[in-house]
Amino acid sequence: MNDLLLRALRRETVSRPPVWMMRQAGRYLPEYRAVRAKSDFLTMCRTPELAVEVTLQPVDLIGVDAAIIFSDILVIPEAMGMHLTLDEGIGPQFPTPLREPADVERLRTVVPEERLDYMLAALRMARRALDGRVPLIGFAGAPWTLAAYMVEGRGTKQFAVAKRMLFEQPAMAHALLDRLAVAVGDFLVAQVSAGAQVVQLFDSWAGALAPDEFRAFGLPYLARAARRAREAGAPVIVFAPGAGWALDEIAAATGADAIGVDWHTAPAAARRQLAPFPVAMQGNLDPCALYAAPSEIRARTQAMIRQFGPTGHIVNLGHGILPDVPPAHARAFVDAVKEWEWTPERVAACR
């Protein structure tokens, strides 16, 4: 069993860091596109056989050290009763976004074993299919990120409608975030029961919030969901891209086992900010660096490993892999990590 990820999460000594990629079960893989050509994205999420097939592809084809279950963060709002559509080229949409407090009151309470059973079934099936080869990661969107989507109805550059709610109707925002924190936490607990060995919280739109708003509307609910998830006994990774200034506050508030670092943040800066906390770090090569030649990818990846240091580092990109990256370049990234060895000299040079 390759347990590098679990060991890095416990900040144990490893000869090399584990590596996986956000969106590794995705469009850059021709094998993924072949599955996707036959069924739409939401059908893939809801059909455990298909979800498991693409979940395993990067393990088999690219050689990553972890599998992350194929799904989408918007399954929770859908389970709360919001109609979700996914049109080619536009991305996920809620045609009837939340606009007033009554819309929040109408949302259903989520019992994961009922309305999200398809993802739990996929986790159980993936765990069996992996048969211990690499650990299985579950995930969910964080409350603020889900709330932003539910209010906007779609992804935007600025989330101005959602932010307008924070300033104009803060009570509605808190009511919504409160319900989401419970749903997200419960869902992650159910995922661990179904076989997830690690769970990751994605606060993908953390960067839409200024510091004061992140502290008021983002962090407290992220922390509640993360702390509830930790009760299930599996390690929790928290990733809040665009909030690099807050890594220390996130570590303190969430009690997470690892903090994701986006590509805007220099590894040395992340390490400095997180030094007082008992956390691992995950990240953070710029996904665009995978456009470079394989030799350049190798050099950049190993330079990054050196900067994060020998303890408690999980190699990843600093955001999801882009759909037009050649699979050979993704493999060059993973191979560069596998080639690395934390020799005593290299460890000493990092002190």
Added chain:
Amino acid sequence: MNDLLLRALRRETVSRPPVWMMRQAGRYLPEYRAVRAKSDFLTMCRTPELAVEVTLQPVDLIGVDAAIIFSDILVIPEAMGMHLTLDEGIGPQFPTPLREPADVERLRTVVPEERLDYMLAALRMARRALDGRVPLIGFAGAPWTLAAYMVEGRGTKQFAVAKRMLFEQPAMAHALLDRLAVAVGDFLVAQVSAGAQVVQLFDSWAGALAPDEFRAFGLPYLARAARRAREAGAPVIVFAPGAGWALDEIAAATGADAIGVDWHTAPAAARRQLAPFPVAMQGNLDPCALYAAPSEIRARTQAMIRQFGPTGHIVNLGHGILPDVPPAHARAFVDAVKEWEWTPERVAACR
């Protein structure tokens, strides 16, 4: 003459900070929309009478302490020979973006007095029309930001095509940035000759670059343009949103008189980072905060003033004002600054 802006840029003692807003001559004003209804955006840029009319509107209607000439950062690429279109709802586009080194070689050298004379004429006319009421600000886009647009052909969320060039064709990128640094610097010098009393460099897409790429492709060219502009004798403000981690490096490299702070960065963090440098700071209320009630806007604005402290602060938003903000809320923001007084007690409390 209201010279608060110039005094704050010299970090002199002021009884209250100056205030203006990025995009203050813009769509949130009904009076702007009335002008805009009769001619398209590019015609407004190219017709000094129209540009000056909207440049003065926020001075008259909102009471800001500075006028910024109405124009667009993309006038430089256009002067270099790129065809620029501006369709409603899509934003500015270059239908024939740069794709290979030969495209860069074909670009024209910009002589501001020839191909950008309309903006210089607008500055001269605006300066006369202002008649010393408030200082006049000129501006240009920074090299990386212009290059990103010229390669992408339009604004995007990630600028992945432009970043791909940095990784795949770095020599082409440097050749383009080199030409842009000269054009931008020369243009700002010409703007000062035409009457601009302050100039601002907008590196609007600095946030698309990871630290290593910003240091290689962003900062050196931003610095060259800024240092060339400073030779003209007017103060230079540099704003690189999304690069809050680099405020100190930007101050050191550019020698700017003031550094813009985006709304992602807490004022106290900016102040700490910039403490070793002889620079003023400009910013940084979240534009979405103008959705709040006027009493809340007032409280937030004055809290921000307190955090930036009494010396060398220019009040602004942390990004451009949004088009659906009520003008009364913009006025509440400006009035909150005008009400403020740096009493000895308040100054002492900031030490």
